[in-house]
Amino acid sequence: MALLEIKNLHAKVAVAGGREILKGVNLTVNAGEVHALMGRNGCGKSTLFQVIAGRETYEVTEGSITYEGKDLLEMSAEERAREGVFLAFQSPVEIPGVSTDYFLKAAVNEVRKHHGEPELDAMQFLKLFKEKRELLEIDQSFTRRAVNEGFSGGEKKRNEVFQMAVMNPKLGLLDETDSGLDVDALKTVAKGINTLHQQDAHRALMVVTHQERLLKSIVPDFVHVMVDGRIIESGGKELALRVEQRGYAGIEEEVRQGV
């Protein structure tokens, strides 16, 4: 059974007369696989991730998403998270007055309760957080501050991967986690993601990226090119190289000519 199976997914902005953004997406992700999603700005990559994560500002008008054999679209955003879906945001919000440590404790215990596991106590959290902070090379003061408040772009991205490490999801959706990072920060974040990938052979990752650079560190099993709300071409890691060389227009042209 596939971990995630998306069939003919159509979604529009959930207002009367809202624009259709996803126009029939088909995609299968198996446990342990790494998928890269590439495409121009506005082609629907982020929307696809938001729809998978349960954002209600988008309305699914057609198609289905099955996760571990269950209808994902029937679940609330928090249920999806508790079932192991994690979205690392492209532009994470700042939440004044709520520290990362603080809400993450509540979040982890929600997930544990959901699975009938005992809640973690303060000491266990300290240990867990320390381990994951070290993985991402971040300081303790960082996660004690209000979520993302006054963080640089790079710090926000690092915080997202830190949260993913703590939440330990089955499916990680990384939305342009590499953008806004300098070379060193990219290395750290990529290393973190790789470690997470290697630690659990069943964990699947989907990454949205514009840069082939990230895909050198996190080698994808599959690459998909998205154009205007559809996946027009899928392939192995060599497809990323083709995109790099010919651009999205070139890939579109090739597909049209049936190359």
Add this chain to the structure above:
Amino acid sequence: MTQVAAEKKSSPLIHFTRLEKELNVNSSPAWLEEVRAGAMARFAAVGFPAQKSEAWRHTNIGAIVRTEWELAGAGEIAGVAALVEKFTFGDDAAVELVFVNGHYHGELSRTGKLPRGTKVGSLAEALAGGDADVVRRHLGKQASIEANPFVALNTGLIADGAFVHLPAGTTIDRPIHLLVISTGGPKPAASHPRVLVVAEERVNATVVESYVGAEGQLYFTNAVTEIVCGAESHIDHCRLQQESTSAYHVSTMQVDLERSATFVSHACTIGGRLTRNDLNCVMNGEHAYATLNGLVMIGGEQHCDNHTLLRHERANCPSHELYKHVLDGKATAVFKGQIFVQRDAQKTDSKQTSKTLLLSDDAYMNSQPALEIYADDVKCTHGSTTGPVDEDMVFYLRTRGVGLEAARHLLTYAFAADVTRRIKVEPVRRRIEDYMAARHGLPQDLRITDVTSHDRAAL
């Protein structure tokens, strides 16, 4: 028709002036009788504020005006002991004075050991004893009967209240708690509590005023507090209003800051059917520093109107103001933040922030800054935001497994915590948190205390 209108207008006045005669005050000094008579004459002349007057435009006091309020006596204390038990600070307070309908209640009060020369007790006793001169020097000298008819009414009916006198150099670590209880009665009853706090030079102290009542009771509390902060004193003040949600609460607090005095106010309104608070701070000495923080958390049909005034009379005075409102149900609120900078008050540095969280579509906020600046070398900023819980934040928390309701509560908590975490008085903070936990049924995991301890640990 004119005559009918005139009669209607005059009836409560006649009623209240009659009450003045009912005041059972033994051996008032002649000067106080004069003060009372002058104030009552003022009230009789102007009456209650007109709805159309600028300062009262957004608060309809019709129900207060129309009701024939009896003077709430000191004797009706059924249920008072239970209220004391509920709202006491216990050993967290250095002294706890209990007032029932404005009258000092010795048996329910707890007086502890205080530094030499410190007077904390009943105003009536102070008048009768050796402190009459201090009282005379300050009582009615801060809060103006001309500026506000409710002050005139309160002053015209002064019988008792709290008197706090802190001699020069006094430091008291734990708060002085004034627990002011109002009770309803068979007939609608009003009380007019009066508080006078005189801190001489270099005093360091915390004063907490709690205004409480039994839920469901209908009464009217018309409180006036006068505070004098002597040179180089540091006064921390909390005002926690947790009246019955059927009650009417009008208050005026007048604060005088002398040279290099620091005054920090935390004013929290949770209760009251209708609340109007006027908080006026006058910086009468250079380098005085006033901080006014406010938190209003109301719902249902509650209405709360906060008018604050920061008067910069002298140069080099900073002032900070942060008012936050959490409005649920059909609650309505007004915040008017006046900042007045006198011509000579150069180098004034004033910052005002008003933020409102609307938890329902029917809640309504009216926030208006009012800056009046006559000096040319000043820095005055103000900002105001009003809106619902940020759905982007809610979604972010949900993608981490936090439930929808819990996420909204957590964000509401965090919003309020911006003010509560600044409150140094532990029992006040605890009471606000208890209230929020009860109201929102939030899991222990998500309580503010955790956030606060995080912040402390991070410091």
